[in-house]
Amino acid sequence: MISAISVKDRLKKQAIEEKKTMQDKIVMYGLERTIYRLSISEYAERFTLKGGIFLYALFNGDYTRATTDIDLLAQCISNDTEEMKKVFKEIFSIKCDDALRFDLNTLDVIYITEFKEYHGVKVSILGYLDKTKVPISIDIGFGDIVYPERMKMDFPVLLDMDIPKVYAYSINSVVAEKFEAFVSLGLANSRYKDFYDIYVLANRYNFDGTELMNAIKETFNHRGTSFDDIAAFENGFTDDETRRIRW
DSSP: OOOHHHHHHHHHHHHHHHTOOHHHHHHHHHHHHHHHHHHTSTTGGGEEEEHHHHHHHHTTTOOSSOOOSEEEEEOSSOOOHHHHHHHHHHHHTOOOTTSEEEEEEEEEEEEEOOSSSSOEEEEEEEEEETTEEEEEEEEEEESOOOSSOOEEEEOOOSSSSOOOEEEEOOHHHHHHHHHHHHHHHGGGOOOHHHHHHHHHHHHHOOOOHHHHHHHHHHHHHHHTOOOOOOGGGSHHHHTOHHHHHHO
Protein backbone atom coordinates (compact mmCIF):
# COMPACT_ATOMS: atom_id res chain seq x y z
CA MET A 1 0.00 0.00 0.00
CA ILE A 2 1.22 3.49 -0.86
CA SER A 3 1.67 5.71 2.18
CA ALA A 4 0.53 9.32 2.42
CA ILE A 5 4.06 10.30 3.49
CA SER A 6 5.51 8.81 0.31
CA VAL A 7 2.93 10.59 -1.85
CA LYS A 8 3.56 13.95 -0.18
CA ASP A 9 7.33 13.56 -0.41
CA ARG A 10 7.15 12.91 -4.15
CA LEU A 11 4.70 15.74 -4.73
CA LYS A 12 6.96 18.08 -2.76
CA LYS A 13 9.93 17.08 -4.91
CA GLN A 14 7.90 17.79 -8.05
CA ALA A 15 6.78 21.15 -6.71
CA ILE A 16 10.38 22.21 -6.06
CA GLU A 17 11.58 21.02 -9.47
CA GLU A 18 8.72 22.75 -11.30
CA LYS A 19 8.79 25.87 -9.10
CA LYS A 20 5.20 25.38 -8.01
CA THR A 21 3.65 25.39 -4.57
CA MET A 22 3.00 22.22 -2.64
CA GLN A 23 -0.65 23.26 -2.40
CA ASP A 24 -0.89 23.33 -6.22
CA LYS A 25 0.35 19.76 -6.35
CA ILE A 26 -1.90 18.57 -3.54
CA VAL A 27 -4.98 20.06 -5.21
CA MET A 28 -4.18 18.57 -8.62
CA TYR A 29 -3.41 15.20 -7.07
CA GLY A 30 -6.83 15.23 -5.42
CA LEU A 31 -8.56 16.12 -8.69
CA GLU A 32 -6.64 13.46 -10.60
CA ARG A 33 -7.46 10.68 -8.16
CA THR A 34 -11.10 11.79 -8.03
CA ILE A 35 -11.25 11.50 -11.81
CA TYR A 36 -9.69 8.06 -11.56
CA ARG A 37 -12.41 6.92 -9.17
CA LEU A 38 -15.04 8.28 -11.52
CA SER A 39 -13.40 6.48 -14.46
CA ILE A 40 -13.63 3.05 -12.80
CA SER A 41 -17.10 3.56 -11.37
CA GLU A 42 -20.36 2.34 -12.88
CA TYR A 43 -21.14 5.98 -13.73
CA ALA A 44 -18.11 6.54 -15.98
CA GLU A 45 -20.19 6.76 -19.16
CA ARG A 46 -22.59 9.29 -17.64
CA PHE A 47 -19.99 12.05 -17.30
CA THR A 48 -17.82 13.93 -19.80
CA LEU A 49 -14.76 15.95 -18.85
CA LYS A 50 -14.80 19.62 -19.89
CA GLY A 51 -13.49 23.05 -18.88
CA GLY A 52 -10.05 23.88 -17.53
CA ILE A 53 -9.41 20.36 -16.23
CA PHE A 54 -10.01 19.03 -19.77
CA LEU A 55 -7.49 21.50 -21.19
CA TYR A 56 -5.02 20.45 -18.50
CA ALA A 57 -5.42 16.85 -19.67
CA LEU A 58 -5.36 17.79 -23.36
CA PHE A 59 -2.00 19.51 -22.88
CA ASN A 60 -0.74 16.56 -20.82
CA GLY A 61 -0.56 18.60 -17.64
CA ASP A 62 1.37 21.44 -19.26
CA TYR A 63 -1.25 24.17 -19.38
CA THR A 64 -0.45 27.66 -18.15
CA ARG A 65 -3.86 28.52 -16.76
CA ALA A 66 -4.30 26.90 -13.37
CA THR A 67 -7.45 25.01 -12.50
CA THR A 68 -8.65 24.05 -9.04
CA ASP A 69 -11.84 22.13 -9.76
CA ILE A 70 -13.40 19.58 -12.08
CA ASP A 71 -15.96 20.46 -14.76
CA LEU A 72 -18.23 17.74 -16.07
CA LEU A 73 -21.17 17.38 -18.44
CA ALA A 74 -23.72 14.87 -17.16
CA GLN A 75 -25.77 12.74 -19.52
CA CYS A 76 -28.63 10.28 -18.89
CA ILE A 77 -28.64 11.05 -15.19
CA SER A 78 -30.84 13.21 -12.96
CA ASN A 79 -29.72 16.61 -11.69
CA ASP A 80 -31.61 16.04 -8.44
CA THR A 81 -29.21 16.93 -5.64
CA GLU A 82 -30.09 13.93 -3.47
CA GLU A 83 -29.68 11.55 -6.40
CA MET A 84 -26.35 13.13 -7.30
CA LYS A 85 -25.23 12.86 -3.69
CA LYS A 86 -25.87 9.11 -3.77
CA VAL A 87 -23.87 8.80 -6.99
CA PHE A 88 -20.84 10.61 -5.65
CA LYS A 89 -21.03 8.89 -2.29
CA GLU A 90 -20.47 5.67 -4.21
CA ILE A 91 -17.67 7.19 -6.26
CA PHE A 92 -15.82 8.65 -3.29
CA SER A 93 -16.23 5.37 -1.40
CA ILE A 94 -14.10 3.50 -3.95
CA LYS A 95 -10.86 2.37 -2.31
CA CYS A 96 -7.71 2.99 -4.34
CA ASP A 97 -4.03 2.51 -3.61
CA ASP A 98 -3.21 6.23 -3.62
CA ALA A 99 -3.37 7.07 0.12
CA LEU A 100 -6.23 9.50 -0.50
CA ARG A 101 -9.25 9.13 1.74
CA PHE A 102 -12.50 11.09 1.66
CA ASP A 103 -14.65 12.20 4.58
CA LEU A 104 -18.14 11.30 3.35
CA ASN A 105 -19.65 13.40 6.13
CA THR A 106 -18.38 16.50 4.30
CA LEU A 107 -19.98 15.53 0.97
CA ASP A 108 -22.31 18.32 -0.18
CA VAL A 109 -24.31 18.85 -3.37
CA ILE A 110 -26.03 22.14 -4.21
CA TYR A 111 -27.69 23.67 -7.25
CA ILE A 112 -25.85 26.29 -9.28
CA THR A 113 -27.63 28.61 -11.69
CA GLU A 114 -25.00 29.64 -14.25
CA PHE A 115 -26.28 27.02 -16.69
CA LYS A 116 -29.06 28.24 -18.98
CA GLU A 117 -31.52 25.43 -19.54
CA TYR A 118 -31.03 23.21 -16.54
CA HIS A 119 -29.81 23.69 -12.99
CA GLY A 120 -26.25 22.52 -12.69
CA VAL A 121 -24.94 21.11 -9.45
CA LYS A 122 -21.79 21.64 -7.43
CA VAL A 123 -20.32 18.68 -5.58
CA SER A 124 -17.82 19.30 -2.81
CA ILE A 125 -16.03 17.04 -0.36
CA LEU A 126 -12.96 17.07 1.83
CA GLY A 127 -10.25 14.50 1.22
CA TYR A 128 -7.18 13.75 3.28
CA LEU A 129 -3.60 12.68 2.68
CA ASP A 130 -2.89 11.62 6.24
CA LYS A 131 -3.71 14.88 8.05
CA THR A 132 -3.33 17.13 5.01
CA LYS A 133 -6.68 18.45 3.75
CA VAL A 134 -7.45 17.98 0.05
CA PRO A 135 -10.59 19.97 -0.92
CA ILE A 136 -12.45 18.72 -3.99
CA SER A 137 -14.95 20.78 -5.99
CA ILE A 138 -16.88 19.53 -9.04
CA ASP A 139 -19.19 21.63 -11.24
CA ILE A 140 -21.64 19.55 -13.25
CA GLY A 141 -23.66 20.87 -16.18
CA PHE A 142 -26.67 19.27 -17.86
CA GLY A 143 -28.33 19.50 -21.24
CA ASP A 144 -25.44 20.54 -23.50
CA ILE A 145 -24.29 18.67 -26.59
CA VAL A 146 -20.86 17.63 -27.81
CA TYR A 147 -20.11 17.84 -31.55
CA PRO A 148 -19.25 15.72 -33.44
CA GLU A 149 -18.92 13.36 -30.47
CA ARG A 150 -17.05 13.05 -27.22
CA MET A 151 -13.73 11.25 -27.12
CA LYS A 152 -11.97 8.87 -24.74
CA MET A 153 -8.70 10.16 -23.34
CA ASP A 154 -6.01 9.26 -20.83
CA PHE A 155 -5.81 11.73 -17.97
CA PRO A 156 -2.18 12.55 -17.06
CA VAL A 157 -0.96 11.34 -13.67
CA LEU A 158 1.48 13.09 -11.35
CA LEU A 159 2.92 9.88 -9.91
CA ASP A 160 3.34 6.32 -11.15
CA MET A 161 -0.26 5.23 -10.64
CA ASP A 162 -3.16 3.82 -12.61
CA ILE A 163 -4.16 6.19 -15.42
CA PRO A 164 -7.76 7.45 -15.57
CA LYS A 165 -9.40 6.78 -18.94
CA VAL A 166 -12.28 9.20 -19.23
CA TYR A 167 -14.78 10.56 -21.72
CA ALA A 168 -14.01 14.13 -22.70
CA TYR A 169 -15.29 17.02 -24.81
CA SER A 170 -14.29 17.49 -28.43
CA ILE A 171 -12.00 20.46 -29.03
CA ASN A 172 -14.56 21.88 -31.47
CA SER A 173 -17.24 21.95 -28.78
CA VAL A 174 -14.85 23.61 -26.33
CA VAL A 175 -14.35 26.50 -28.75
CA ALA A 176 -18.04 26.58 -29.70
CA GLU A 177 -19.21 26.95 -26.10
CA LYS A 178 -16.69 29.67 -25.35
CA PHE A 179 -17.70 31.51 -28.52
CA GLU A 180 -21.36 31.22 -27.53
CA ALA A 181 -20.48 32.76 -24.17
CA PHE A 182 -18.88 35.74 -25.95
CA VAL A 183 -22.13 36.38 -27.80
CA SER A 184 -24.66 35.67 -25.05
CA LEU A 185 -22.83 37.66 -22.37
CA GLY A 186 -22.04 40.61 -24.65
CA LEU A 187 -20.46 43.60 -22.92
CA ALA A 188 -21.00 41.92 -19.55
CA ASN A 189 -18.45 39.25 -20.45
CA SER A 190 -15.61 39.14 -17.92
CA ARG A 191 -14.55 35.56 -18.67
CA TYR A 192 -11.06 36.39 -19.88
CA LYS A 193 -10.01 32.79 -19.40
CA ASP A 194 -12.22 31.93 -22.38
CA PHE A 195 -10.37 34.37 -24.64
CA TYR A 196 -7.09 32.95 -23.43
CA ASP A 197 -8.15 29.35 -23.96
CA ILE A 198 -9.25 29.97 -27.54
CA TYR A 199 -6.02 31.85 -28.24
CA VAL A 200 -3.94 28.93 -26.98
CA LEU A 201 -6.00 26.31 -28.82
CA ALA A 202 -5.86 28.28 -32.08
CA ASN A 203 -2.08 28.39 -31.85
CA ARG A 204 -1.75 24.70 -31.00
CA TYR A 205 -4.27 23.03 -33.32
CA ASN A 206 -5.23 23.24 -36.99
CA PHE A 207 -9.01 23.27 -36.86
CA ASP A 208 -11.17 21.96 -39.67
CA GLY A 209 -13.21 25.06 -40.52
CA THR A 210 -16.32 23.14 -41.53
CA GLU A 211 -16.33 20.97 -38.42
CA LEU A 212 -15.76 23.98 -36.17
CA MET A 213 -18.57 25.92 -37.83
CA ASN A 214 -20.90 22.94 -37.44
CA ALA A 215 -20.02 22.72 -33.75
CA ILE A 216 -20.73 26.44 -33.32
CA LYS A 217 -24.06 26.19 -35.15
CA GLU A 218 -25.12 23.14 -33.13
CA THR A 219 -24.19 24.85 -29.85
CA PHE A 220 -25.95 28.13 -30.71
CA ASN A 221 -29.09 26.32 -31.88
CA HIS A 222 -29.17 24.08 -28.83
CA ARG A 223 -28.74 27.01 -26.44
CA GLY A 224 -31.15 29.26 -28.35
CA THR A 225 -28.50 31.91 -29.04
CA SER A 226 -28.66 34.03 -32.20
CA PHE A 227 -25.77 35.48 -34.18
CA ASP A 228 -26.41 39.14 -33.38
CA ASP A 229 -23.74 41.83 -33.18
CA ILE A 230 -20.87 40.37 -31.18
CA ALA A 231 -19.69 42.86 -28.57
CA ALA A 232 -16.39 41.04 -28.04
CA PHE A 233 -15.37 41.85 -31.61
CA GLU A 234 -16.12 45.57 -31.39
CA ASN A 235 -13.38 48.15 -30.88
CA GLY A 236 -15.10 49.49 -27.80
CA PHE A 237 -14.74 46.12 -26.11
CA THR A 238 -11.05 45.59 -26.79
CA ASP A 239 -10.10 49.25 -26.24
CA ASP A 240 -11.65 49.39 -22.77
CA GLU A 241 -8.83 50.12 -20.32
CA THR A 242 -10.24 47.94 -17.53
CA ARG A 243 -10.46 44.94 -19.86
CA ARG A 244 -6.95 45.54 -21.18
CA ILE A 245 -5.57 45.53 -17.63
CA ARG A 246 -7.42 42.32 -16.73
CA TRP A 247 -6.20 40.63 -19.91
